[in-house]
Amino acid sequence: MKTYTAHVTVTLRRSILDVQGKTVEHALHSLHMPSLTNVRIGKHIEVDVMAPDSETAQQLIDDACQKLLTNPVMEDYSISITESSTGVTA
Amino acid sequence: MNVGVVTFPGSNCDADARWAAGLDGSTVHKLWHKDTSLPTGLDLVILPGGFSYGDYLRTGAIARFSPIMNEVISFANRGGLVMGICNGFQILCEAGLLPGALIRNSDLSFICKDVYLRVENDSTPFTISTGSSSQQPTVLRIPIAHGEGRYTTSDADLRRLEDTGRVVFRYCDPDGTVSETSNPNGSMKNIAGIVNDSGNVLGMMPHPERAANDLIGSADGLTIFRSLAAFVERTTAATV
Structure with a gap:
């Protein structure tokens, strides 16, 4: 078994107006940064997972995303998995 | 009517809901989120407002997995009446x-x-005593x-809700006109409350339990509790 760290990024679905992102975008423009556009604000979730390989780790996290971590009605997510620096556990 | 009001960690409208539901003499049961069964003979379960589990992750996302929710879901699937108010509505959506x-x-x-709400459908158990009609819709404050x-x-889903008359309450002006300015939060189609396919589960963001006495501003919320009591009485009479 290895320990992996999953980084899950959760954002509102593209079809849903991200009012928080829009508000921050307006604030950036009022700070004279007009070249910054399409601000989107979401959540970052970090979670360690023990699995024999990274594919299994990915599947476990994907399952967690679908059951609890995200709501498919309003959110999209992406997962990035890295092998944890704490190394191999028994 | 036999009513159960669930208290989750972070619920803060449970006492008000119990009070309002009991005003007509109904028996009100206090239910705990860790309960694994519902009292027998229950007619209605209320999921009250508040901030269950601190709204962590998403509103209602964790409360939805409380032990009592298995019972609430099977109660609803058996045709039992369930009303989610505010956070309760959020929990019902998370629970599917x-x-x-x-x-x-x-x-x-x-x-x-x-806010003002137009009663769009007076044939649900939650609205049968509101006296609303398409010619003269009732407006509640x-x-x-x-x-x-x-x-x-x-x-x-929105099309399905609209086509089947499952939008029960819509934010409106005092005269009942549904307009962009009467929409307080940007809800699609000014939706404030909906029912499920079979009409026995209602979710609504406004708080009828906070509008149950003229002394505190409005008693319009009582019409919802009265509707439920009338519906339960009618169905009980029909089955006896």
Whole structure:
């Protein structure tokens, strides 16, 4: 078994107006940064997972995303998995 | 009528809901989120407002997995009446008993004020005593208090809700006109409350339990509790 760290990024679905992102975008423009556009604000979730390989780790996290971590009605997510620096556990 | 009101960690409208539901002499049971059974003979379960589990992750996302929710879901699937108010509505959506989700208000602020609601469907157990009709819809004045009440759903679900008359309450002007300015939170189609396919599960963002006495501003919320009592009486009489 290895320990992996999953980084899950959760954002509102593209079809849903991200009012928080829009508000921050307006604030950036009022700070004279007009070249910054399409601000989107979401959540970052970090979670360690023990699995024999990274594919299994990915599947476990994907399952967690679908059951609890995200709501498919309003959110999209992406997962990035890295092998944890704490190394191999028994 | 036999009513159960669930208290989750972070519920803060449970006492008000118990009080309002008991005003007509109904028996009211206090239910705990860790309960694994419901009292026998229950007619209605209320999921009250509040901030269950601190709204962590998403509103209602963790409460939805409380032990009592298995019972509430099977009670609803057996045709039992379930009403989710505010956070209760959010929990019902997360639990999949109602379609859609409630997301951050369009102006990003917590809104606490009286709003007007047009009763769009008077044939549900929650509205049969409202006296609403398509010619002369009833308008209720009931407060909202939420930061995440913007109802959103897929286009297909929205069409289904509209086509089957499952939008029960819509934010409106005092005269009943549904307009953009009367929409406090940016909800799709001014939706304030919906029922499920079989009509026995209602979710609504406004708080009828906070509008149950003229002394505190409005008693319009009572019409919902009266409707439920009348519906239960009618169905009980029909089955005896």
